Amino acid sequence: MTSTATVAPYRSAQHAGRDGFLRTLHGEWTKFRTVRGWVIGMVVAGLVTVAVGLLGAAGSSIACSGPDGGSCDHTPLLGPGGEEVRDSMTLVHRPLTGDGGITVRITSLTGLYAPGGRMQVGAAPGTGMTAGVQPWAKAGVIVKNGTEQGSAYAAVALTGSHGVRMQYDYTHDLAGTPGAASPSTPRWLRLTRTGDTLTGYDSTDGTHWTTIGTARLAGLPATVQVGLFTTSPEYVVTTSGSSGDGGPSKATAAFDSVALRGRTGGTWTRDLVGGPDRGPAADTSDLGYEQSGGTYTLTGSGDVAPQVPGRGSPGKTVESTLVGAFAGLIVVAVVATMFVTAEYRRGLIRTTLTANPRRGRVLAAKAAVVGAVSFATGLAAAATALPLVESVEKGKHFPMYPTPFATDVRVVVGTAALFAVTAVLALALGTALRRSAGAVTAVVVAIVLPYILAVAAVLPAGPSRWLTRLTPAAAFAVQQSVHQYAQVSADYTPADGYFPLAPWAGFAVLCGYAAAAVAAAAVLLRRRDA
Template identity: 35%
Template sequence: MVTGGHGVRMRYDYRHDIAGSGAGVAEGTPRRLRLTRSGDTVTGHESADGMTWTEAGAVRLPGLPRTVRVGLFAASPRDPTLRRTGLGGATEQVCWTQVGGTFDRIALRGAAAGGWSDDAVGERNRTDWEKGHLVSGAVERNGAIIVTGAGDIGLKGAEDGARPVERTLGAWSWRCSSSPWSQRGSPSPGTGPGPRTTCRPPVPGSLLRRPRPAILVAVLTIAVPYAVTSVPLLPDGLAQWLLRVTPAAGFAVQQTLVEHPRAVAHYAPSTGYFPLPWWAGITLLCAHTAMLLGLAPKRLPRGDGWAEGDR
C-alpha cells in the first residue's frame, strides 16, 4: 500500500506490517507498486520511475491456493477525538473520512481467470456524504481506475456491530464471581447435616479466616479495578496502571485486540484493550496468589488448620 504519512507498507494477515522506503507520498510524487508470486511466497516492490524497483517485503503464505484474487483498494481510517468524562476518563468520538486513489498503467502478467470486477469489502455508501457527494466504489476512466473508499484495513471489531469476545468472557466472569455464599455451618440441600463446601475464595479465606473479609479483599483487588477500568471513569494512564499491578491483570487472558503502531485508535481498558499481554497478566495473578499462599500459614491456627466455626 501507499500511505501519505508512512510511505510504502506491505501488510499481510491484517496484523503484520513491513516498512518500505518510508519516503512520503503525495499527488506530485506517486509510487508504482508491483506484486509477484512464486509458489507460496508473495513479494512486493516499489518504484518511483517504473525503471528501478526496490523490494518492500516478501511474505510466505503457507497453503496459498493455486488461483488467488488480486485487486486495488482505497482505505481511510476514522479520525478519533477524545471527550473527557467522569474523573478524567475519555470516550471516543470519531469522524468519518474518505479517500480516493487513481491507478493507471495497470498490467497483469500470467494467466488470468477473468476481467476486473467491482466488489464491496465491508459496508459502503451509507453516509450522507457518500449518498450526496461522492459514492465509494471503482470507476474506470481514460485507461485508469479510480477507487474511492472509507474505513481501515483490519479484522472486524466492535465498531462493526460485533460483540468482542472479551466482553462475553467478562460477563461470564462476573456471573461466576457473584455466586451466592452459604452460611457457615448450614447443611447442603438434600445432603443432610454436615460440612458444606462453599464458593469461598480459598486463599483469602485461609488468610483472613472469615468469609466477609475475604470477600472484601477479593472485591477491592479484583472486581473493583476491573469495574472502574471497564468504563470510561478514570484517566487512561491510571486505568492501565491498575491493570498492571493488581490481580485484575489476570483479565488480560481475554485480550483479543491488537495495538497497531500505525493505526489510529483509542487503546484503553474502557475500549476492551488490556495493557499487558495475556501471559503477563496471568503471571502477575499467580504472583499475587503465591504471595498470599506464603502469608496464609502464618495466620492459620494450629491443629488441622481451620477454626471449628469454619467447617
C-alpha cells in the same frame, strides 16, 4: 559383663513430614466438606456466575435496519481464517489467469473526514468535511480471489501514516518503506503471483526494488482479480485516554505507470466491495475512479482488516459469556475467609494448632483445600456459562466472534485458576485480619472493584489500563479471547475486552499478590497467639 543398647529403627523425616502434611490436608478437607454452609456457598458461587451471565444476555438486544428499512443480516463476515473481518473498498480490477503481477506508481494520497456525521455527496473542506488522511487509509495494488467480501487477498499499499505495507488475508501485516508520497517523491508498488505465492515489493524510483515479504494463499484459483484499490476507515477522536467523537472518512489516491504482467483479460471494472451498506458512510455516490490518459484516480471508504470489538461491531466475545465471574468471586472470597475466620471466632483454631503444631503446614493445607474446591467451582461454572450464555446471545441474533477451541479451553481453565488464586488470597487475608468482613472487603476492593470500574468504562481508558495492570484485577486478562492488531486503529481498552497485559502475565500479577499475602499470613500465624 556386657551391656546391650536398644537402637530405634530409622524413620525418614522426609516421609514423616509428607505424611504429616497429608494427614493435615485430609483433616482440612474433612472439615470443609462437613460444614454444609461452605459447600452450599461454593455451589452458590457457581450458580451466581452462570446466572449473572444469563441475565446480562437476556437483557441485551440488537436492532438495526438494512437497505430500504429492511432487516439486517447479523451474520458476521468471516475471512479465510475464520476470523471476523471488514472488507469494503473501491476496487478497479480485471482478471489474471496464472502467474503474473502488477506494478504502479502512486503520486498522492489525500483524505477527508466528516466529524460526527455522514459523508456528503461532493463534499469538500468547509462543507461538512475536514481535510486529513486517516493513518490507516490505504491505496495500492491487490490480488484477490474474486470480489466477494471476505475472500482471500494479498495487497501492497501506501498508508496514510505508516508508510508502505504488505497485507494479506486481513490479519497479516508486513512493514515496507516508511514515508508518504507526493509528485516529487512518488512510491512504486509491485505485487507478483507465482502459483499460490504472492510477493510484495516497493521502490522510491521504480528501478531499485525492495522485497517486503511473501504470502502463501492456499487454494488460490487459477483466475483471480488483479488491480488497484483505495479505502479509508472511520476516524476516532480520543480524549483523556477514552474514545470520543468519530465518523466516516474517505481517501483519494492518484496512480499512474500501471503495468500488468501475465495473462489478463477484459477491461478495467470498478466495484464497490462491500456494497452500498457501509454504515455511517452509506452514501457512495462520490466513491469511484476516474481515468485520464495513464492516470487513475480512486476514491474509497471502508476498511480491509480484522473486525475488532468496540469498533462499531455488536459482536459478542467468549469473555462476555463469563461476565458473571466477578459475582462468583465475591461468594468464593466469603467462603474462603470463613474457612479460617470461623475457627478464630469460635476458638477452634487453638484445637487445630494444638493437633498440628506446625502452623505453616495448617495454612498450606487450608490453602490447598480452598484453592482446589474453588478451581473446581470455577471450572464447572465457566464450562456451563460459556455455551448457555452464548446460545442466548445467538438467539438474540448477536454475532459471535469466532475463537479456536484451544482459546475457549484457555479461557475456561483461566477462569477456574482465577477463582482458585482469589480464594487463596482471601484465605490469607482472613488469616492475617482474623475477621471475615475486613478480608472480604479487601478482596472486593483489590480485585472486583477495579475490574468493574475498568470494564464498565466508569473511568477513562488510561486509568482503566493502569488499574488492570497493577492491581490483582489484572488476572481477568486470562479471559481475553480477542486480538489486538497493529494495523487497526481502535481504543483497545478493558471496556472493549482488551487488557494491557497478556493473559498469563495478568494472572501472574494476582499470583504475586496471593503469594505475598500467604507469606505474611504465615509469619503472623507463627508469631501471634491463637
